[in-house]
Amino acid sequence: xxxxxxxxxxxxxxxxxxxxxxxxxxxxxxxxxxxxxxxxxxxxxxxxxxxxxxxxxxxxxxxxxxxxxxxxxxxxxxxxxxxxxxxxxxxx
Numbered sequence: 001x002x003x004x005x006x007x008x009x010x011x012x013x014x015x016x017x018x019x020x021x022x023x024x025x026x027x028x029x030x031x032x033x034x035x036x037x038x039x040x041x042x043x044x045x046x047x048x049x050x051x052x053x054x055x056x057x058x059x060x061x062x063x064x065x066x067x068x069x070x071x072x073x074x075x076x077x078x079x080x081x082x083x084x085x086x087x088x089x090x091x092x
Contacts, residue, residue, distance in 0.1 A: 006070035012063025019056035023049055 028045040031038075 002070050002073040005073060006067055009063045009065070009067030009070055012059055013067060014063075016056045016059030016061075016063055020053060020060065023053040023056060 027049055028042055030042050034042065
């Protein structure tokens, strides 16, 4: 398991989850007697909020995927002993 990649995955998962909770909590509200300009602005804010919520869900998914991949990764050893070189006997 590579701990740096695991930490990156957990950080992405946490950040995406926090942003998703924030955008879910701060959804724009409409009124009953809105003008056409206010209605258009409301729908524009609603689309932006939904798009940002979808992006945060993608970040959560990628973070989970990266954290899962980190379990299969092995760290490389620096300066390890290489393979021994064997020579074939000379043919006469």
